[in-house]
Amino acid sequence: MSIAQPIVMSAPDAGEELARAEIYGLLSSLFFAPPSAELLGQFQVAVTEAPEPGGFLERPWQDLVAAARASDEPQAAAEYEALFMGVGKPEVFLYGSFYMAGYLHETPLVKLRSSLGELGLARDAAMQETEDHVAYVFEVMRYLIAGDDLAVCNLERQRQFFRAHVQPWVERFCETLAQHPGAGLYRQVALFTQAFMAVETQAFDMLE
Template sequence: MKKELLLEWLQGRELVYRFFARIYQEGPVIELLSALSGEPFLEEVAAGSQNQDIIEGCREMQVEIASRSGDLKAYQDELREDYHRLFVGPGHLEAPPWESVYRSKEHLLFGEETMAVREFYRSFGLESKNKNREPEDHIGLEMEFMAYLNREAAAKAAAGEGFAEFLQGQRRFLKEHLQQWVPALCGDIQRAARTAFFRGLAVFTRGWLEADGVELEVVIEENDN
């Protein structure tokens, strides 16, 4: 892959992973809703993909946002209620956003999966500021980590330096972590969400991880050759 195309690909992926990181960590903040209402981000992601889940998820979100753009504050209140019911609480969470809840036998926080994610971050020189208070295997933090690996790979590639370790890291993290539990999380979101925004987000997320894993394999193979 030519340098210009590689950088464009890495930067585009960083943007999507940052979007996921923000929405899953912060919820539907008004600034993000305003940006999605006024910019073609979701439309462009859908247009650039052949994955049906990406296309359908982005469009479902886009249609609802467009229909509610006249009163974003009221829409945000509705989305925030859905967000808290799904991910935050109080009370029973319809879609707990932590890997260890889905993958451990006891379905508890700070399990072996959390420790494995913590060590993965450390292997790339990162450590959570909220360690031992906020599990590192929150979906938003895992998405943020993928964005970081993309940014570092792009910086190395732009400087003409080796960036393979950051691609390999992404492949491993997808296979060992994100792809192991996020599809199940997305299924829970889809079933429990009361808004098309979050139902669409679940479909978009699932499709993105699937399609991105395939593209990553192709780019790694090209880079190795």
């Protein structure tokens, strides 16, 4: 499957599930590649107030929007390249196997591929990144929320995938990224992602 097209949070009256799917899609886009001029333009008009003032995600979302509005396409691209695409070892790894096993292409990736096979999903042959790339696992979550196949696109499948392939490492990845001195825009991306992961974790806790 392919990475989601750039999207932003829906208006406050959007359904909760649609909003969740769109957040995963947005984060997938931001981690897969630096934001395009079009996506940065969407941030210029993005809604920044939650339906209920003081919502848990409201402040980190406002901070992310402010950082995106203060950035431009060349700046964002330069930051992305410096953080994630360094020659040799990148400053910040984007792959789950690194955070769970300490190395790339290890057992967590094998387990992830097995889970994807059970869901009937496979990596797009044109995609160079491995399936444990944070953008890919977020895109899978988006699919499990918004997809049409109810046999796999349901809350229980979301919970299982999140517990096995998202929750064990994304928070540590966000902490690493947020603390990096070279992160500006992507510090706010990391902090918003971290807050969203906390909301998702709590919601899945309530299912158990």
